[in-house]
Amino acid sequence: MSIQQENRFQAIIAHAKEYGFVFPSSEIYDGLSAVYDYGPYGSELKKNIRDHWWKSMTQLNDNIVGIDAAIFMHPTTWKASGHVDNFSDPMIDNRDSKKRYRVDHLLEAHADKLAHEGRKEEEFALLKSMDDLLAKDDFTGLKQLIEDNKITCAISGTSNWTDIRQFNLMFKTEFGAIASDNPNDNVVYLRPETAQGIFVNFLNVQKTARMKVPFGIAQTGKAFRNEIVARQFIFRMREFEQMEMQFFVRPGTEREWYKHWKQQRLNWHLDLGTPTEKYRFHDHVKLAHYAKEACDIEYEFPIGFKEVEGIHSRSDFDLSQHQLYSKKKQQYFDNDIDEKTGKPYGNYIPYVIETSIGLDRMFLLVLSQAYDEETITKDDGATDTRVVMRIPVKLAPNKLAILPLVKKDGLPELARKLMDECKPHFRCFYEEKDAIGKRYRRQDAIGTPFCVTVDHQTKEDGTVTLRERDSMTQKRVPLSEIKNQILNLL
Numbered sequence: 001m002s003i004q005q006e007n008r009f010q011a012i013i014a015h016a017k018e019y020g021f022v023f024p025s026s027e028i029y030d031g032l033s034a035v036y037d038y039g040p041y042g043s044e045l046k047k048n049i050r051d052h053w054w055k056s057m058t059q060l061n062d063n064i065v066g067i068d069a070a071i072f073m074h075p076t077t078w079k080a081s082g083h084v085d086n087f088s089d090p091m092i093d094n095r096d097s098k099k100r101y102r103v104d105h106l107l108e109a110h111a112d113k114l115a116h117e118g119r120k121e122e123e124f125a126l127l128k129s130m131d132d133l134l135a136k137d138d139f140t141g142l143k144q145l146i147e148d149n150k151i152t153c154a155i156s157g158t159s160n161w162t163d164i165r166q167f168n169l170m171f172k173t174e175f176g177a178i179a180s181d182n183p184n185d186n187v188v189y190l191r192p193e194t195a196q197g198i199f200v201n202f203l204n205v206q207k208t209a210r211m212k213v214p215f216g217i218a219q220t221g222k223a224f225r226n227e228i229v230a231r232q233f234i235f236r237m238r239e240f241e242q243m244e245m246q247f248f249v250r251p252g253t254e255r256e257w258y259k260h261w262k263q264q265r266l267n268w269h270l271d272l273g274t275p276t277e278k279y280r281f282h283d284h285v286k287l288a289h290y291a292k293e294a295c296d297i298e299y300e301f302p303i304g305f306k307e308v309e310g311i312h313s314r315s316d317f318d319l320s321q322h323q324l325y326s327k328k329k330q331q332y333f334d335n336d337i338d339e340k341t342g343k344p345y346g347n348y349i350p351y352v353i354e355t356s357i358g359l360d361r362m363f364l365l366v367l368s369q370a371y372d373e374e375t376i377t378k379d380d381g382a383t384d385t386r387v388v389m390r391i392p393v394k395l396a397p398n399k400l401a402i403l404p405l406v407k408k409d410g411l412p413e414l415a416r417k418l419m420d421e422c423k424p425h426f427r428c429f430y431e432e433k434d435a436i437g438k439r440y441r442r443q444d445a446i447g448t449p450f451c452v453t454v455d456h457q458t459k460e461d462g463t464v465t466l467r468e469r470d471s472m473t474q475k476r477v478p479l480s481e482i483k484n485q486i487l488n489l490l
């Protein structure tokens with residue numbers, strides 16, 4: 001990452017905190033690594049992104065329905081899905097103290113030490129090498145990095161390290177208070193993805209909603225991963241939210257549906273007004289053993305091109321695994337006639353195309369795309385910087401700010417009346433304090449697309465000033481038309 005990119009990323013993080021979008025979790029206790037809370041504007045923006053995705057998936061596709069499955073699931077779910085055996089990150093043990101370390105923690109602690117000694121460049125180089133090696137699963141390289149940096153165990157003081165081994169990313173907890181001799185009997189996991197809640201409900205949904213293949217099931221909800229590289233703000237969190245859709249298709253048609261969803265999902269992103277060149281597809285070469293095809297939609301974040309959404313052709317792997325482990329048939333009876341045989345397609349386990357997007361990552365995308373530091377030249381020739389969040393209108397936390405010019409002369413009453421008229425239809429914000437210019441800037445900083453100022457002329461001719469965020473243009477509009485004009489613009 002260049003210094004310029006790093007500065008932009010840091011500016012966005014600082015802005016998100018200062019203007020009530022994102023706070024570090026339990027900050028008064030110094031925060032919790034890779035866990036974040038959403039503030040007043042952040043929670044609105046997040047909800048708007050979620051609603052927009054939900055509507056585009058379930059309301060605009062009459063063959064997709066939604067569910068809301070529990071976070072806790074029967075532990076065998078995760079055995080069947082492969083997460084118990086394969087969802088892991090690297091760990092290393094010190095042979096003398098027998099203490100086990102996460103490889104990233106060990107290297108990060110050393111990087112901190114370098115930083116304290118003022119060796120900033122070495123710290124930066126170490127963290128970069130670590131990220132590169134982790135991304136490639138290069139355990140030999142990681143162990144070499146530990147040895148080259150002469151990192152020792154805090155307890156034994158030695159560098160007598162074992163080889164690096166994998167560590168599962170799922171959070172485990174205990175369920176209920178059932179007395180059992182086997183400690184594993186009470187184990188449950190916090191789900192690491194929402195997809196399995198969809199798979200185990202495949203037949204419930206198909207039967208109750210009377211769905212016919214091809215059809216999809218959509219879900220949004222929290223997922224938990226004990227992530228190993230967790231230093232990128234809300235890009236990689238330990239508790240995050242996913243928006244997933246599993247689309248069930250007849251075997252043999254998965255290629256065309258994969259292509260369909262790849263294009264549909266890119267269109268969804270582009271429809272928000274983000275320029276095409278900020279996106280690219282990354283087709284997976286190394287596929288998961290069950291996958292037929294897979295790609296990521298990558299966006300150019302300030303930290304570089306990174307995955308925001310995955311589209312995966314998962315074959316019948318998940319449903320077959322659940323059939324195997326639950327011993328309950330996961331078949332669908334297709335009574336459409338196969339033209340080749342002249343008979344119904346009959347029973348089969350459908351194939352699945354998955355679209356999976358991180359809500360928090362999409363939130364970071366919106367912030368990254370929206371954040372702008374604009375230089376403004378004033379009438380007297382002096383320049384000023386305006387920070388404006390150019391958030392798409394449909395996602396903006398507040399749609400309209402209503403601002404009486406002064407706190408007297410009956411202007412607040414007129415403004416309040418407009419507020420009462422508009423607030424049942426879209427989110428409004430009311431403010432009387434400070435000079436009007438300052439109030440406009442605050443609204444720019446939280447991305448409010450429109451401001452209305454009620455002034456003395458309003459009392460004379462019933463018009464107000466309507467100001468647009470991006471262009472800063474202002475025009476006089478009859479007060480009575482504001483609600484409908486904004487509704488039209490939305």
Ligand code: ATP
Nearest residue numbers: 227235236237240307308309310356357358360361
């Ligand atoms: P990555 O390679 O970045 O770890 P992944 O390939 O493991 O992601 P998936 O399991 O395909 O991710 O999850 C689907 C989506 O969920 C991702 O595209 C991303 O937007 C989001 N996601 C995954 N892990 C995290 C996380 N730790 N924090 C925030 N979002 C995440």
